[in-house]
Amino acid sequence: MELFLEQTLNGLQSGFTLLMISSGLTLIFGMMGILNLAHGSLFMVGAFVAADIGARTGSFTAALLAGVAGAALAGVLMETVVVRFLYDRDHLDQVLATLGLVLMANQGVQMVWGIAPRTVTRPPWLEGSVSLFGLDYPIYRLAIIAAGVATVVVLWWLIHRTKVGMWIRAGNTHRDLLGALGVNVSLLYTGVFALGAALAGFAGVVASPYLTVEAGMGDNFLILSFVVIVIGGIGSIRGAVYASLLLGLVDTWGQTYLPTVVGRLTDPSTAAAIGSSLASASIYLAMVVVLLMRPQGLYGAPRG
Amino acid sequence: MGAGHMGPSHRRWHTWIAGVATLGLVMAGCGDSAGTADAPSTGAVDTSAPEPTDGTDSPSAASTADEPATTGSEPVTVGMLTTLSGNAAYLGEDTQKGFELALDLAGADNVELVVEDDTQDAETAQGLADRMISRDGAQIMTGIVFSDVANAVVPTVLEQDMLYLSTNAGPSTFAGSGCDANYFSVSYQNDNPAEATGEWVKQQGHENVVAAAPNYQAGQDSVNGFRRTFGELQNEFYTELGATDYAQTIAQIRDEDPDAVYFFYPGGMGIAFVQQYIESGLAEEIPIYGPTFSFDETLVDAIGEAAVGLENASFWAPDLDNPANEEFVAAYRDAYDTTPTNYAAQGYDTARLLLSALEAVGGDVSDTAALREAVAAADFDSVRGDFSFGTNQHPVQDWYILEVVAGDEEGDYTNQIVEQVLDDHVDAYASECSLDDG
Numbered sequence: 001m002e003l004f005l006e007q008t009l010n011g012l013q014s015g016f017t018l019l020m021i022s023s024g025l026t027l028i029f030g031m032m033g034i035l036n037l038a039h040g041s042l043f044m045v046g047a048f049v050a051a052d053i054g055a056r057t058g059s060f061t062a063a064l065l066a067g068v069a070g071a072a073l074a075g076v077l078m079e080t081v082v083v084r085f086l087y088d089r090d091h092l093d094q095v096l097a098t099l100g101l102v103l104m105a106n107q108g109v110q111m112v113w114g115i116a117p118r119t120v121t122r123p124p125w126l127e128g129s130v131s132l133f134g135l136d137y138p139i140y141r142l143a144i145i146a147a148g149v150a151t152v153v154v155l156w157w158l159i160h161r162t163k164v165g166m167w168i169r170a171g172n173t174h175r176d177l178l179g180a181l182g183v184n185v186s187l188l189y190t191g192v193f194a195l196g197a198a199l200a201g202f203a204g205v206v207a208s209p210y211l212t213v214e215a216g217m218g219d220n221f222l223i224l225s226f227v228v229i230v231i232g233g234i235g236s237i238r239g240a241v242y243a244s245l246l247l248g249l250v251d252t253w254g255q256t257y258l259p260t261v262v263g264r265l266t267d268p269s270t271a272a273a274i275g276s277s278l279a280s281a282s283i284y285l286a287m288v289v290v291l292l293m294r295p296q297g298l299y300g301a302p303r304g
Numbered sequence: 305m306g307a308g309h310m311g312p313s314h315r316r317w318h319t320w321i322a323g324v325a326t327l328g329l330v331m332a333g334c335g336d337s338a339g340t341a342d343a344p345s346t347g348a349v350d351t352s353a354p355e356p357t358d359g360t361d362s363p364s365a366a367s368t369a370d371e372p373a374t375t376g377s378e379p380v381t382v383g384m385l386t387t388l389s390g391n392a393a394y395l396g397e398d399t400q401k402g403f404e405l406a407l408d409l410a411g412a413d414n415v416e417l418v419v420e421d422d423t424q425d426a427e428t429a430q431g432l433a434d435r436m437i438s439r440d441g442a443q444i445m446t447g448i449v450f451s452d453v454a455n456a457v458v459p460t461v462l463e464q465d466m467l468y469l470s471t472n473a474g475p476s477t478f479a480g481s482g483c484d485a486n487y488f489s490v491s492y493q494n495d496n497p498a499e500a501t502g503e504w505v506k507q508q509g510h511e512n513v514v515a516a517a518p519n520y521q522a523g524q525d526s527v528n529g530f531r532r533t534f535g536e537l538q539n540e541f542y543t544e545l546g547a548t549d550y551a552q553t554i555a556q557i558r559d560e561d562p563d564a565v566y567f568f569y570p571g572g573m574g575i576a577f578v579q580q581y582i583e584s585g586l587a588e589e590i591p592i593y594g595p596t597f598s599f600d601e602t603l604v605d606a607i608g609e610a611a612v613g614l615e616n617a618s619f620w621a622p623d624l625d626n627p628a629n630e631e632f633v634a635a636y637r638d639a640y641d642t643t644p645t646n647y648a649a650q651g652y653d654t655a656r657l658l659l660s661a662l663e664a665v666g667g668d669v670s671d672t673a674a675l676r677e678a679v680a681a682a683d684f685d686s687v688r689g690d691f692s693f694g695t696n697q698h699p700v701q702d703w704y705i706l707e708v709v710a711g712d713e714e715g716d717y718t719n720q721i722v723e724q725v726l727d728d729h730v731d732a733y734a735s736e737c738s739l740d741d742g
Contacts (some may be wrong), residue, residue, distance in 0.1 A: 002559070003555060003556070003559040007552055010549075010551040010552050011552075013551070115391075115393040116394055117391070117575055117602070119579065119606050119608065128585075136584075136585055140583065210549070210576065211548045211576055212548065212576045212606070214391050214572045215390065216391060217572075220547075220548060252552045255543075259541075272539070273524065276542040276544070277519060280519075
């Protein structure tokens with residue numbers, strides 16, 4: 001039972017981390033129709049800036065602020081220099097251009113910060129663990145869950161209770177009308193892109209105390225975020241929330257219990273390997289099942 | 305809602321799937337490389353450009369025009385194909401630094417070093433190897449870091465009756481029945497570090513042990529190597545290659561409640577695993593042991609204070625007590641202002657072995673058989689002290705247990721020898737190899 005509780009918390013924590021990344025990705029796609037493969041690079045830039053500032057100042061708060069700001073700035077740069085020219089282009093062009101950005105970013109961070117991997121030190125008040133129903137669970141991971149919940153609340157408020165949120169919702173469905181109503185669409189796009197980038201950067205900083213800060217660290221997360229927004233429904237933040245948590249839990253429970261299930265059929269060593277492979281595949285299986293039943297995703301706009 | 309963009313949304317779907325698939329392919333292409341496998345570099349990118357200073361003409365050969373250390377009419381061209389970009393770039397960079405340092409110290413002007421970046425990609429590496437041999441005239445090849453790259457490139461080299469001196473990768477492919485008279489491993493056979501760790505964990509009196517490793521060939525080989533000296537395991541856990549979050553594996557370890565944990569997580573995976581394991585509070589109750597790949601001088605600096613006291617297995621340490629090592633560590637610190645890693649030591653030893661062989665044959669590499677014999681003699685002072693080749697031309701060497709300790713400066717960590725755990729260790733495949741002139 002303790003194992004189940006611990007794995008559920010682990011699943012929630014990885015789900016919320018995923019949510020912070022994929023909500024930005026789905027926001028940008030829903031608003032501007034841009035397929036941004038370089039979103040994982042923004043996650044990485046946030047982590048690298050935080051590692052740098054954290055090492056210089058010794059303050060996690062400074063590292064967090066700098067990481068989020070750094071990712072947002074990188075996002076603005078990306079939007080104004082490259083992505084802006086892709087809005088009217090084919091999705092294939094967008095894939096190629098942003099994949100190029102991924103390669104440049106991975107090499108770029110190594111040119112700026114060197115090839116040795118780095119880490120971010122967590123703040124002292126989040127170190128150690130607390131006892132939950134007899135289980136010692138790291139405080140930092142609970143803090144990530146809290147940060148994830150806060151992200152959801154803030155995003156909900158932003159999108160449903162503010163004027164900018166109204167524009168974003170309008171841009172999702174009636175993009176052309178938005179300009180006609182006198183909204184500065186170009187500025188709005190840059191702003192939304194920066195917001196998405198800041199969310200990715202936030203995830204990067206928050207995750208970096210337990211991850212390794214190195215080139216390409218966002219790539220794995222990017223693939224998972226794609227799965228999230230395909231399951232959740234493209235452009236839907238609410239879908240991204242549910243899909244992230246679903247993936248986090250399916251993956252964690254799968255890794256834990258599948259090897260035991262397979263172990264009934266074959267020897268432990270092979271079972272461990274096969275079970276682990278099956279668990280890795282389980283999230284993609286979940287995607288297939290959802291797509292078969294709801295091709296538009298859980299909360300996507302129905303098509304036809 | 306959404307009635308307005310039925311068409312585009314339909315098209316979006318296809319491109320989305322295509323995008324995910326494209327990306328998946330790109331990642332998978334890099335993903336199946338060994339070691340720190342989440343390298344971002346793709347095969348298409350030739351990143352040999354970023355190292356212009358160490359490039360084609362060896363600074364050592366050009367700059368130190370003193371007395372030639374050995375007599376030879378023409379310099380020998382050595383092709384070093386190694387990983388200089390991506391996450392594992394420091395492995396290749398250190399290998400190259402160690403190799404060049406040995407040439408510099410010897411004042412060797414009879415060796416011309418040609419260096420290329422294999423980008424940790426087998427296909428790229430094959431193309432580069434062909435080019436180095438045919439265009440640059442490489443006569444001896446060396447430098448490959450990753451076993452899957454070595455498996456792809458080395459057979460081509462051996463076919464041309466050229467010598468290959470392995471600075472790092474030691475796959476079983478070339479150790480057992482597939483051994484080759486022209487192949488020398490100057491590092492170790494891949495299973496050795498796990499075998500040394502297994503012996504040590506057994507000596508510590510641990511009985512119930514679990515293993516954790518990435519789910520790929522080298523991970524499973526490592527667990528098998530551990531089992532070879534330790535015995536049966538209580539359980540084993542395999543994680544996705546390149547995984548970054550080990551919370552669920554750690555929860556399973558907690559649930560198993562073993563006496564000790566063996567883990568094999570090279571590179572960045574090792575930093576993540578060790579940090580998270582310590583964070584979980586389990587480290588105080590259940591000790592972890594692993595090969596040195598997760599504890600080299602670059603990685604322990606990244607893990608920091610938390611790594612102090614962790615034990616790992618290696619064939620070498622900066623404080624290994626012999627004159628050759630003392631000279632090496634001092635010269636390396638002098639030249640590069642940092643403590644050498646095991647990769648630097650391996651590069652250094654390989655260069656010194658090569659120089660000793662070139663001296664023996666008078667700089668003439670046209671007679672492969674003579675050169676081979678000279679290399680096999682291993683007539684050089686290794687930084688490991690005791691060093692010789694076994695029947696399969698892999699090292700017969702001692703293995704040590706090291707402990708991470710704080711270095712001289714703040715934020716600097718290094719490894720110190722605890723004790724020797726295996727003496728003149730021969731790898732498990734040697735008996736399957738039949739070379740005529742051992």
